[in-house]
Amino acid sequence: MPGGSIYVQQDEKFTGSSPQWWYEKFWREGAQSRRRSRMVKAAVGAVAGFALALRFTLPAPVLYAVALGGVVAGIDWWLDWRAFRATAVWRGRRRGEVITGRLLRRSLGRQGYRVLDGRAIRDQASIDHLVIGPGGVWIVDNESWSPDTEIASYNGRLFFGEKYGTKTAKPLCDAAQAFAELLGRETGIQISISPLMAVHCGMLPRGGSLTAEGVTFLKPRLVARHIRANQKALLDAAQIELLARTAARELQRV
Known part of the structure; x- marks a missing residue:
């Protein structure tokens, strides 16, 4: 300009x-x-x-x-x-991480979940949100595609329109593994982290969600519901607090 x-x-x-x-x-x-x-x-x-x-x-x-x-x-x-x-994030008029962060805190804050925004491992991986709660640990990123981009899965492969989606899914899966290894090493709590992608613009299948190549893609309003749907109590209050404190100390803010 x-x-x-x-x-x-x-x-x-x-x-x-x-x-x-x-x-x-x-x-x-x-x-x-x-x-x-x-x-x-x-x-x-x-x-x-x-x-x-x-x-x-x-x-x-x-x-x-x-x-x-x-x-x-x-x-x-x-x-x-x-x-x-609905196209505001794609057009650069709104920030997807702000929208999703607000939805996560509003829906999960009173149910024992901790939400940390903008975290990174130096020179390795960064994510928009880290969610720690009774049902486990998740990382959530935000992305937006053009309104006519169809997000689909064929024979287990992820597609954005006619393009393969591996370059989008693999880094998020790698980030989930890196975060799990760091938190497990520092706390002694062995965890696995599920990667989620909040889709602010683009055409998801009916129902608003899709899982392919290890990543679940959802409309932002469905992310918290997806996390709450895990009814297994994998972590107790002390473990949640330890993981959250460790993440706040060891992970960089971005």
Whole structure:
């Protein structure tokens, strides 16, 4: 960008050639078309409301027509806004790690889980969240792909659209192993760590989750539910506290 530092790499999300920039441009240009479509839908809703009022001999059918038309328009606007907001992390307008961290603390904090954000092993691995609780230990990373990218598994292989996903899954599995080895060595508690990926934008299968190549990919709102679903009490309160203190001491903050 003009006036930017030559020492700081520019983020392509904010350049005129990025998919994100074009997505926002087309979204703005399509506003008038969406308004026209919304007016048509509202008109259909109004006609339906008027017809229903006459069918059931309700008083003031015009009011029912206006009310149903307004409801249809409101729902259509909300669906459009929700679809656009779902791309906010991909567009660089929101930070995925902030969203997921808030969801994890809100859902798990009162159930004996400890959530540590932004942790790393020097020159080896870094992750967005480390979750330690009664059901075990998890690492959670955040990622976002374009809205039309299908995340799928075929014969055990991970795919993002037509591309293999091994380069995304393997580093996260390696990080889980590295974190488990460090925490086990420092605490004497032998643990295994499950890697999770919070997907902020992209097309996951119905249900919002997928497991492939050792990593479970989920919508952010489902991460805490997935962790709580492990009903086995693998760690007691003292072990959770020891692991959390050790992680806070031995792992770098990023």
